[in-house]
Structure formats: structure tokens, C-alpha cells
Amino acid sequence: MNQNENDFEALTRLLALKRHETPPPGYFEGFADQVTARIRTGDAVEHGGFAERLAAEAPWLVNFLGLFQAKPAFVGAFASALCLLLLLGIVLTDRPDAVPTGSPLMSQVTADASQAEATTTTAATTTSPSSPLLLAENTNSSLQPVGSPLFGSQNAFFQSASYAVPGN
């Protein structure tokens, strides 16, 4: 290895030039303060507790939420999709087969729902038959959401109500 050192003697002398490169005067005077200041700022996140646990246990969720920060358009698109799903859910809800008939309170709702269902059924016949949301091809049972993948056979948003009238 001594021979190798001699071969590179000129190079190592040239590399000595690097030792003369120095940062601007006073550079190191505030360096440590900057480091500790950044650590203190980072402490607010470190002690956030929930944020830290979430990042550790559900990094996929953190990445998903990060999309909203990176591309705000995702917020609008996501909100629009949620609203659309909600509207579809309202339209496809279970209609009043489970609702006590003759109830004056529900009759108006039933009429409105029937009208909405009729409109929806009409739309369904003109849309793609492969739509996963509109499986009720039998218009006679258009009030019955059949095997909807989203809502199943029972609509979670609407449940039949029964009113026990005293004396009946």
C-alpha cells in the first residue's frame, strides 16, 4: 500500500485544496440555534399523539389525505362523489312496503317516493343496463331495491317506522 500512496501523492496534495474551502464568516454562529429551533417546531408534531399514531398504524390513510393537500381538486371530486352517492341512496331507498299502511303521516311520503322511483325507473331503462347501481329491472317492483350492492336489501338510511296509537 505504500507504493500506492506514493502513486497518489500529487493527487492527495491537490485534494488538500478542499480543506481550504470554508463557509461564509459567521456561518456556524447561528447553526446550532437553527437546528434546535427546528427540533422545537417538530416537537409540536411529535407530541401530536393522534397524528403520530395514525401515521404509524394507517399510513395508507395518511397518504390518501395527503392527496388532498397535494391536489385540492381531489377535495371537490371526492365531495361530489359523496353527494352523488347520497342522492342515489335516497333515490334507491326502500319504499314503504315496511311502512304501516293507512298511516296519514306516511301516505304523502309514499306518494313522493313512488313518483321519484318512477322517474328513476324511467331513467334506468334509458341508461346502461350494466350499471351496478340500478339492478331493479322489474318495474313492478321498482319500489323494492333488489340486491343493490350499495344498500343491500335493506336501506340503512331509511327504516320503516311504526306508530303505536294508544287504544288501537
Next chain:
Amino acid sequence: MIMAEPAARPDFKPSLPPGEPDLLHRARRGDLTAYDELVRLYQERIYATIYHMTSNHEDANDLAQESFIKAFQALKSFKGGSSFYTWLYRIAVNKTINFLKQRKNRTHMSLNDLDFNTEHDPDLVALISDKTPRREAGLAELQEKLNAALLKLSEPHRMVVVLHDVQGMSHEEIAKIAECNIGTVRSRLFYARQQLQGFLADYLK
């Protein structure tokens, strides 16, 4: 041309500064005042290593700060198997190498100025021809060519040259930092020097 004796490399002795164990103990418990002292102990060497590897002052500043921040956050995982300095160096070097790999083809030099002792360094005086009209111009060109040549090396090869030939570390210390065996360090150093000799042939006559 008579070659002067090569200037001695900075005497790198990773000895424990007085009071470091106590500072380390307190810093591990979250004492930022203690960690501030540790930063001041090692800031120049860590910055210098990163700067020599990146040839960019701004990048070196950011990476050096981030290295110290990361070291503080990881203090609880420091088990004392190596010296704190070696451990800190390892963080800084790995961070720098990862940064350089991400910016593979977008290297940009931002060189620090040479200090006033440069012109009197016998190693460098011998390299600059007396016929150069302005020695400063010769040194500036030499500095740029040297840094450009270093940037042509791969990151692992550049690291061993910087740590050994610029900062004066031993092969053993470099092996601990790089987490490889000493033979690897020596072979990388030899290869890197060969490469540099080729790149800088015009300045090594």
C-alpha cells in the same frame, strides 16, 4: 519542480470530548440545551463532510441541519455500540448519499470561497505554475476542476475520498461509518483515486 512536503491531514481523532457522555445522557432525555452543545461540538465536521460530498453550500447547510435533527429524533435508538460521533457521521453520510442519488443528473456546484491560507499552502503552491498571470485565477480554476472531478465519482467512492484524503479519517473509522469491511474501503479508495487521477491529469504533472 521541487515538491514540498505534503501538508499533514487534519489529525482526526474521534476521542470523546470532555463532558460528552453527560451531554448525551441529558440529550436522550430530551434536554435540548444539552443537544445544542453536542451540535456545536460537531457542526463543523459534519457540515464539512457533507459539503465536500455535494460541492454545494446550500445543500450542505440543509442536509447538515436535517442530519442533526434526525439524530436527535433517533437518539433513543442509539445503543452506544459505536461512538456517538461515528453514529452521527453515519446518519449524515447516508442522508447525503440518498440525497445525491435522487439528484443524480442535476448536480449544481455552489462552492465556498478559499480561505486566505490557500495561497501559502506549499502543496498548492507547487501545483500552480509561476507563469500563471494571476495565482488566484489558477486556484479558482483548480478548485472548480477538483470539485467537478469529485462529482464524477459515484457516491460511495466519493465518500471514502472525502473521509480519508480530505478529512483524514482512518480506514477503520470509515469502515465503521460505511458499515463495510476495511478491504472494501481500501479498494474503493484505490479505485476513486485512480479515477481522479485520470480526470485531473492536466493538473497533476
